[in-house]
Amino acid sequence: METEHQAVNHSAPCDVLCFNIFVRSEIQSSVVSQPSVKIHTEDARATLVALQNRNLTLDEALLIARMPGNQGVIRKLQEFRIASTSESFANALYENAHGARVTGIPEIAIGFDRVKPKSQELLSLLGEIEANPKTFQRAIEDRIRLITPEHADIHLEGYVVAAGDGGGYAFGGTDFFLNVGIADGLLVAKSTTIHELYHSVQGAYAADRAIKIDNTQGPVQIACANQERLFASLYEEGTARFVEDTALLSQSKSEAAFEILADFNDGARHVHNGITLLDMSINALGESTSLSFEDVYEVGFLGHGVLYGVGYVMARDIADSGGRQAIVDLLKEPSYMFILRYAELAKYGIDDAYPKLGSNTVAAARRLAAGCK
Structure with a gap:
């Protein structure tokens, strides 16, 4: 079934938005190092498609829960002392997809009750991001370029998700997360991505800031x-x-x-x-x-x-x-x-x-x- 395939397809090329943030300078005609950013949208797309799939199986829901971006959602909830796991994420996804009543605290905290009613709208937002990467990235490039060390040679990884609390978050490393379930428009998504992307820049230099x-x-x-x-x-x-x-x-x-x-x-x-x-x-x-x-x-x-x-x-x-x-x-x-x-x-x-x-x-x-x- 087409919907089921989309729910567990993690590798379709159109589901990944990759772009570079350019910090360019020519010295004797050579190109210097520049920060690079890769943003994945497949976690959010798989989640949103699954929420509309009344034939979703629990095994399929668990595969989606184990995707890297959704593991970030689980980790963030754990920071709030909520006993979130891959299994509770999968249960919440399965129950919401089938219209069942969600009762467990970890399942409720995933927030699918807020996301499901606007899942089609959010899929359209993902489509905007994927179809117009230059439009989405321009403001992000301009802002980050101003506050990043010149010639920085760092790689940053971003994940778009559609679950959890907060519009975005990071964990002190070079990964960052954008929650389109909260960031409900292209401009909000851009602004939140700038904020979380800068956390990833900070993460790239965390060792420099560490004290002994x-x-x-x-x-x-x-x-x-x-x-x-x-x-x-x-x-x-x-x-x-x-x-x-x-x-x-x-x-x-x-x-x-x-x-x-x-x-x-x-x-x-x-x-x-x-x-x-x-x-x-x-x-x-x-x-x-x-x-x-x-x-x-x-x-x-x-x-x-x-x-x-x-x-x-x-x-x-x-x-x-x-x-x-x-x-x-x-x-x-x-x-x-x-x-x-x-x-x-x-x-x-x-x-x-x-x-x-x-x-x-x-x-x-x-x-x-x-x-x-």
């Missing part, structure tokens, strides 16, 4: 490591939000674009609340407490809303002072330098456009810079 802490079992060292983890999230989300092209979103009339812009504006408007929560959290991760990183992070950082708002303002002000190259330089510096670079700005703390960070935040960054002493 001796005796990681000591309370001081554990505190330093956890504080640096929070600084890393702040840096990654703040600079990715800065790189993201919100001007694209203002051109869109989609519900997702409206919600993203509203969150963006709300985060910037209430940046002082975010700074306070960040400072309290850094203090809570100090050596005198027994709170775990996960417990502190769940209080106000899951979903990254606070990190977006505070980190964006910091990245914006750093770029205003030192140009985009100042953001590029941060790719190869420990994440605590994001805090110190911001605190060293000439206009730091003069008004609400350059808000002051909390004393715990700055002190923790300085201690990390001194080798956690």
Whole structure:
């Protein structure tokens, strides 16, 4: 049956969008290294076709669940402490395709109840992306080129999916994920891809930003490591939000674009609340407490809303002072330098456009810079 074949066909050439982000320069007529990006759409297509297939078998659903992009969906849900597995993904896909009631928490969390009613519309969106790769990639190329080291020789892999929570995500490596189930239009898909693609650029330089802490079992060292983890999230989300092209979103009339812009504006408007929560959290991760990183992070950082708002303002002000190259330089510096670079700005703390960070935040960054002493 044609629908069944499409649901499990992972290799059809038209199902993969591949494009290069060009960072070109000619030196004595030679072509230098350039970042390359390969984006796969087959995970989302297989999922969307399967949702419309009332003859879908559980084995076919499990094959789709095991596709690389859908494994990323499962991994992201696990970060939220949801016991998601390939089997629960397959169960959710099978039950939704057959119109059955979905009851398990891991199955509900996959979000197919939101995706299935618009699966045909989302297949059309995939068709737009695949049919016009140059149109889709142009804004992405232009933005990433500005904030990537010249002559960077890196390969980035992207997966378009149609499941899970959030419009996109990455895991600190060179893979990134775009969820068309949330990114409900071409402009939103472009903007989200820019954000997640920059996370992959960050992932390519993660080793350069890594810090080495001796005796990681000591309370001081554990505190330093956890504080640096929070600084890393702040840096990654703040600079990715800065790189993201919100001007694209203002051109869109989609519900997702409206919600993203509203969150963006709300985060910037209430940046002082975010700074306070960040400072309290850094203090809570100090050596005198027994709170775990996960417990502190769940209080106000899951979903990254606070990190977006505070980190964006910091990245914006750093770029205003030192140009985009100042953001590029941060790719190869420990994440605590994001805090110190911001605190060293000439206009730091003069008004609400350059808000002051909390004393715990700055002190923790300085201690990390001194080798956690």
